[in-house]
Amino acid sequence: MFAPTPELVDPWRAVEAGCDYSGSLPLARMARLQEALREALGEASFRLSFSRDLEGRGILRGEIDARLVLTCQRCLEAMEVPVSLSMVLALVSGLEEAGRLPEDLDPLLVTAEPLRLADLIEDELLLALPLIPRHEPGACPASHVLAAKGEERREEGSPCPFAILGELRRRGD
Template identity: 50%
Template sequence: MDPWRAVDSRLVLVGRLPLSSLPRLRGSLVEATGDARFRLAFFRDEAQRALLRCEVVATLKLRCQRCLEALDHKVSTDTLLALVLSVDEERHLPEPYDPLPVSNEPIRPGDLIEDELLLALPQIPMHEPTLCVRQLPDVDVARMQSGEASPFRVLAELKRRG
């Protein structure tokens, strides 16, 4: 779609996109099942900047890096993108806007939705500690603070000997 024409006509796209149709995202998922619900609204602000509000909601099936079991990661994004033609325009954007570099080439709404989902992926997906199959060992904090169980105590002893 032509982003400039979409802005001028105040186009709003609402729908669902199967997660299985997003090739860059699929590699991060345990299962590419379900849909991403989206709303893309093109408009101009009071300064006549071309904008896109991109809202995406989905549940992504990721692999917990603690127990290696499947994990449902809920994503809900609401991003305000300013369509920019140059780096100079990008530098002068006010705070709430993120830049979306565009040219006179058409853009693909599916790519925008996939980008939002990729940006919402956690760096290290993990269940909450109380929900994870693999429990973390209990640590006696008082013993660690007293130095009784400190790994540095062994190093200090080696330093004294050597």
């Protein structure tokens, strides 16, 4: 069943009806994601399908595509990160139920509250963000400078305790 995407969905009713939603959401409307972005340009396109699996579980399958503009932590210039993710989530009503899921299913905790699809999409995009965004070494303007100082070799060679220490410091900044 195809329907225009509502803001709020009762997940169990969506499972019963086999609802299938697709559309796009402006990144500028995702406040939490925006904090991690250099520019909140463009949209995330999505498709979310509710169904029931053979074991009777409520399942939400989703695909989300977006181009995120982040700041490279090496050169501090903009970098575009294409994100294309797909997920299969099982609706659960508690942690105990989540613990019983097979490994290939991630839990989606649902309560009596309706599910806000935009929040779900934003959560998935946040999870997809790289921990330390960086250009590929060849594509990063700063890598030439670092290579001249011999820093690049240290980063790409076998990790020595000092390199790890440097990494930790950088993350702590």
